[in-house]
Amino acid sequence: MTHIGIRQGDTVGILGSGQLGRMLASAAARLGLRSHVYAPESGPAFDVATTHTRAEYDNDEALAKFAAEVHVITYEFENVPAHTAEFLVARRQVHPNPVALATSQDRLLEKQFLNSLGIPTAPFAQVDDGGSLARAVAQIGRPSILKTRRFGYDGKGQAMVREGADLSAVFRGIGAQPCILEGVVDFAREISVVGARGFDGSFAAWDVCENTHEHHILAVTRAPANIAPETAAQAVGMASRIAEALNYVGVIAVEMFHIVKKRPNGEVVESLAVNELAPRVHNSGHWTLDGSVTSQFEQHIRAICGWPLGSTRLHAPVEMRNLIGSDVDMWRELLNEPGVCLHLYGKREARPGRKMGHFTRLLPQE
Amino acid sequence: MTHIGIRQGDTVGILGSGQLGRMLASAAARLGLRSHVYAPESGPAFDVATTHTRAEYDNDEALAKFAAEVHVITYEFENVPAHTAEFLVARRQVHPNPVALATSQDRLLEKQFLNSLGIPTAPFAQVDDGGSLARAVAQIGRPSILKTRRFGYDGKGQAMVREGADLSAVFRGIGAQPCILEGVVDFAREISVVGARGFDGSFAAWDVCENTHEHHILAVTRAPANIAPETAAQAVGMASRIAEALNYVGVIAVEMFHIVKKRPNGEVVESLAVNELAPRVHNSGHWTLDGSVTSQFEQHIRAICGWPLGSTRLHAPVEMRNLIGSDVDMWRELLNEPGVCLHLYGKREARPGRKMGHFTRLLPQE
Numbered sequence: 001m002t003h004i005g006i007r008q009g010d011t012v013g014i015l016g017s018g019q020l021g022r023m024l025a026s027a028a029a030r031l032g033l034r035s036h037v038y039a040p041e042s043g044p045a046f047d048v049a050t051t052h053t054r055a056e057y058d059n060d061e062a063l064a065k066f067a068a069e070v071h072v073i074t075y076e077f078e079n080v081p082a083h084t085a086e087f088l089v090a091r092r093q094v095h096p097n098p099v100a101l102a103t104s105q106d107r108l109l110e111k112q113f114l115n116s117l118g119i120p121t122a123p124f125a126q127v128d129d130g131g132s133l134a135r136a137v138a139q140i141g142r143p144s145i146l147k148t149r150r151f152g153y154d155g156k157g158q159a160m161v162r163e164g165a166d167l168s169a170v171f172r173g174i175g176a177q178p179c180i181l182e183g184v185v186d187f188a189r190e191i192s193v194v195g196a197r198g199f200d201g202s203f204a205a206w207d208v209c210e211n212t213h214e215h216h217i218l219a220v221t222r223a224p225a226n227i228a229p230e231t232a233a234q235a236v237g238m239a240s241r242i243a244e245a246l247n248y249v250g251v252i253a254v255e256m257f258h259i260v261k262k263r264p265n266g267e268v269v270e271s272l273a274v275n276e277l278a279p280r281v282h283n284s285g286h287w288t289l290d291g292s293v294t295s296q297f298e299q300h301i302r303a304i305c306g307w308p309l310g311s312t313r314l315h316a317p318v319e320m321r322n323l324i325g326s327d328v329d330m331w332r333e334l335l336n337e338p339g340v341c342l343h344l345y346g347k348r349e350a351r352p353g354r355k356m357g358h359f360t361r362l363l364p365q366e
Numbered sequence: 367m368t369h370i371g372i373r374q375g376d377t378v379g380i381l382g383s384g385q386l387g388r389m390l391a392s393a394a395a396r397l398g399l400r401s402h403v404y405a406p407e408s409g410p411a412f413d414v415a416t417t418h419t420r421a422e423y424d425n426d427e428a429l430a431k432f433a434a435e436v437h438v439i440t441y442e443f444e445n446v447p448a449h450t451a452e453f454l455v456a457r458r459q460v461h462p463n464p465v466a467l468a469t470s471q472d473r474l475l476e477k478q479f480l481n482s483l484g485i486p487t488a489p490f491a492q493v494d495d496g497g498s499l500a501r502a503v504a505q506i507g508r509p510s511i512l513k514t515r516r517f518g519y520d521g522k523g524q525a526m527v528r529e530g531a532d533l534s535a536v537f538r539g540i541g542a543q544p545c546i547l548e549g550v551v552d553f554a555r556e557i558s559v560v561g562a563r564g565f566d567g568s569f570a571a572w573d574v575c576e577n578t579h580e581h582h583i584l585a586v587t588r589a590p591a592n593i594a595p596e597t598a599a600q601a602v603g604m605a606s607r608i609a610e611a612l613n614y615v616g617v618i619a620v621e622m623f624h625i626v627k628k629r630p631n632g633e634v635v636e637s638l639a640v641n642e643l644a645p646r647v648h649n650s651g652h653w654t655l656d657g658s659v660t661s662q663f664e665q666h667i668r669a670i671c672g673w674p675l676g677s678t679r680l681h682a683p684v685e686m687r688n689l690i691g692s693d694v695d696m697w698r699e700l701l702n703e704p705g706v707c708l709h710l711y712g713k714r715e716a717r718p719g720r721k722m723g724h725f726t727r728l729l730p731q732e
Contacts, residue, residue: 008697008710008723026392029414032697032710032723048395050413290659293705293728308702315681315728331374331398336674339659344374344398357374357398362659362681 006071006305008032011050013070013092015057015084017043019345019355020076020281023289025049027297033305038066044345045076057084067091074250074304078104078279079151095249095304100279103246106149108180110277117245119238120273122257123183129176130168136181137161146170149178158216185273187257191225193239194285196251196299199306203240204299206292206312208232211255211284214324217353221284221320223291227258231270238274246279251300253282283322283355290341290360291318317363328356372437372671374398377416379436379458381423381450383409385711385721386442386647389655391415393663399671404432410711411442423450433457440616440670444470444645445517461615461670466645469612473515474546476643483611485604486639488623489549495542496534502547503527512536515544524582551639553623557591559605560651562617562665565672569606570665572658572678574598577621577650580690583719587650587686589657593624597636604640612645617666619648649688649721656707656726657684683729694722 006012012028014021017039025035025048037049046052051069055062063084067073073094078101085098103113111121125136127146137144142165148157159174161167161181171179190213195205210225211218225232239254255275262268285296294302294310302309323331328350334342344357372378378394380387383405391401391414403415412418417435421428429450433439439460444467451464469479477487491502493512503510508531514523525540527533527547537545556579561571576591577584591598605620621641628634651662660668660676668675689697694716700708710723 008694009712009714022395026395026414029388029392029712030709032712034413034712047400047416048392048414293656293707302701307698310701310707311705313705328374332673335668335676339677339679341659341676343396346375346395346398346400348375 006033006307009034010071010305011036011069012301012304013038013066013073014045014049014076015039015073015080016076017041017045017052018076019044019347021045022048022345023286023295023297024074024076024281024300027295028301030298031301031305033301036066036070038062044347047346057081060087063087064091072304074280074300075101076280093304096252096279097247097249100246100248100252100277104277104279105151107147107276108149108178111180113245114242114274114277117241119241120271122185122273122275124180127171127179127181130171133167133171133179133181137167140181140183143184145182145184146174146179147182148174149180156216185257185259185275187273188260189225189227189258190275191227191235191256191258191272192221192282192284193235193254193256194251194282194288194296195236195239195243195254195312196296196303196309197240197243197248198303198309199249200308201244202309203243204309204312205236205239206285206288206296207314208235209284209287210258215353217322217324217355218283219322219324221287223287223314223318225258228270231258231272235272238272242274242277248279250279250303251281251285251296253278253280253284255284283358284320286343286358287318287320287360288312289343291315291320291362315362318360319363320358320360322355323357323359325350325352325354325356331357334359372399372673375400376437376671377402377435378667378670379404379432379439380411380415380442381405381439381446382442383407383411383418384442385410385713387411388414388711389652389661389663390440390442390647390666393661394667396664397667397671399667402432402436404428410713413712423447426453429453430457438670440646440666441467442646459670462618462645463613463615466612466614466618466643470643470645471516473513473642474544475515477546479611480608480640480643483607485607486637488551488639488641490546493537493545493547496537499533499537499545499547503533506547506549509550511548511550512540512545513548514540515546522582551623551625551641553639554626555591555593555624556641557593557601557622557624557638558587558648558650559601559620559622560617560648560654560662561602561605561609561620561678562662562669562675563606563609563614564669564675565615566674567610568675569609570675570678571602571605572651572654572662573680574601575650575653576624581719583688583690583721584649585688585690587653589653589680589684591624594636597624597638601638604638608640608643614645616645616669617647617651617662619644619646619650621650649724650686652709652724653684653686653726654678655709657681657686657728681728684726685729686724686726688721689723689725691716691718691720691722697723700725 575589
């Protein structure tokens with residue numbers, strides 16, 4: 001496949017009107033591009049896009065018009081319906097490609113794909129009904145985590161399977177739908193690799209970062225992560241192999257567990273297991289807006305336009321904190337704090353659990 | 367005057383649809399604000415603004431509607447007609463204030479104002495007709511520069527008065543309009559102070575930068591400027607006094623000549639003379655987008671919203687180059703150059719002398 005030549009003044013189509021779409025549209029503007037955001041619901045991205053279409057993802061007429069008006073298409077979320085992706089792919093280049101979408105939409109496919117590349121994950125088993133859940137629990141053990149194969153995010157679609165739990169109740173509780181059962185990984189920290197693969201096959205990652213979640217939602221990201229340099233190199237290598245295998249174009253985020261084991265002889269061994277993929281710009285890469293030469297949003301736009309990737313060099317060690325729900329009420333104090341870079345998404349209502357903004361702080365160089 | 371409380375989701379009104387308005391609108395979006403750009407001509411800012419109005423600056427009906435829909439008003443250019451400013455000031459807070467506009471719109475007023483603060487400028491004399499031009503030349507000498515009092519930029523509205531020149535021809539050539547005659551300053555370099563004054567009277571400047579012009583258009587800015595630290599402090603002090611005297615709110619740019627004289631005893635003496643003021647974000651501050659914790663665009667938005675100013679700390683020494691006219695054809699090579707941050711304004715036609723974009727390079731720390 002060759003890339004159509006995208007140039008200044010051309011239009012990037014973006015599916016999804018959330019904050020990721022918003023930051024993608026702004027990054028496109030920096031590079032002289034127009035943006036057209038398509039989403040069923042009005043959202044923060046509509047405010048900065050050159051054009052927007054409010055229509056459902058199964059509205060073929062609206063999709064056809066959208067495809068005709070843009071030069072390349074991307075998305076801000078991995079749950080783009082398969083029909084929508086297929087419909088658009090037939091009309092315009094869509095990056096990342098539908099294989100990446102399909103793989104990351106299904107936790108079972110995703111883990112099978114990762115293991116096929118020799119990349120470790122938590123142990124897992126397929127669960128289709130009560131019977132297979134019992135067999136899976138026998139194989140994986142307890143405690144373990146039952147997850148829906150599809151549409152899970154921020155801890156949604158998950159249930160712990162503890163000692164003594166009634167398996168059929170757990171399965172019903174999660175909606176009696178196709179699931180996987182995952183073993184619990186005893187990790188030291190959660191890290192992520194945010195990187196990008198260009199149209200030419202080049203791969204560039206930012207420093208591996210370290211994530212802290214609260215109530216299953218990302219709270220803090222720090223870069224670089226506090227891990228051995230060889231482990232960081234290994235993590236980036238995994239992300240690169242994943243992107244290569246998917247013939248991926250754009251920014252990809254790979255969440256991993258960092259596992260630290262002490263052997264009886266006192267030797268410390270670090271290892272990694274991939275938790276999940278996001279075929280898109282990612283919350284754990286937001287610090288790149290203020291802390292790196294090229295932001296993840298610009299990098300994604302460069303990649304999907306068939307342009308060369310930019311430098312991922314850090315300005316300094318950096319910390320990003322999400323503003324969830326009423327956290328955003330401290331915006332004025334944050335504006336007052338020297339060296340803090342504040343980002344607000346312009347959402348009117350600060351519902352609990354809703355990502356309202358984030359802020360970044362460059363840390364003193366050591 | 368107290369500031370109306372601007373909050374996330376509110377709308378910043380911007381007069382002017384050029385690249386400065388575009389970058390202001392994007393900075394507003396980062397801070398959770400909506401933007402409404404008002405201009406007689408469609409331009410790059412329309413592509414990123416939440417809303418835009420295309421109407422003349424004397425269209426009171428459109429101005430009234432604009433004022434009613436926004437929460438605070440600013441502008442990207444100093445030649446806002448006095449009527450427009452007055453009309454809007456009666457309805458909404460407008461920053462910077464009309465006194466700053468009026469002062470910077472008239473080269474004579476501007477220099478008189480500066481001298482009244484004890485701030486040196488080139489020697490100058492008022493020219494209203496052929497007779498006063500002859501007297502001015504007798505006073506200032508030759509070569510000197512005849513400039514229209516109003517509407518000059520990028521070298522437009524200027525004529526050299528050399529030995530032997532026919533004064534009435536020069537005066538007719540420049541349109542026989544109110545002018546000033548300026549003495550030629552023998553400067554070592556042109557520098558500018560880009561700083562901001564907050565609603566609370568605080569003042570914060572970025573490092574003084576050094577500018578190179580080609581064909582009267584800014585070509586390169588480097589920060590920090592290659593001047594003595596005491597001279598830099600003096601330059602920032604002048605900008606601060608100017609902003610204070612104007613009761614200014616927002617980003618101000620003060621262009622200065624850096625004069626280096628060697629005394630007969632070998633002693634080197636540095637001094638400054640202010641060339642002109644820009645009551646707005648300025649091309650010589652574009653490097654702050656990539657080279658500083660807070661960009662001039664964000665700082666301007668913070669100030670006009672009555673919010674605290676952000677940190678002006680540099681990441682590293684930095685160089686910004688404008689892409690003028692067909693310079694923009696090298697965009698692809700620039701994307702390929704490691705560490706270059708490229709900004710394109712999305713203008714369709716690359717006319718000679720037209721600012722099409724700029725790029726920034728962080729230089730190695732010494």
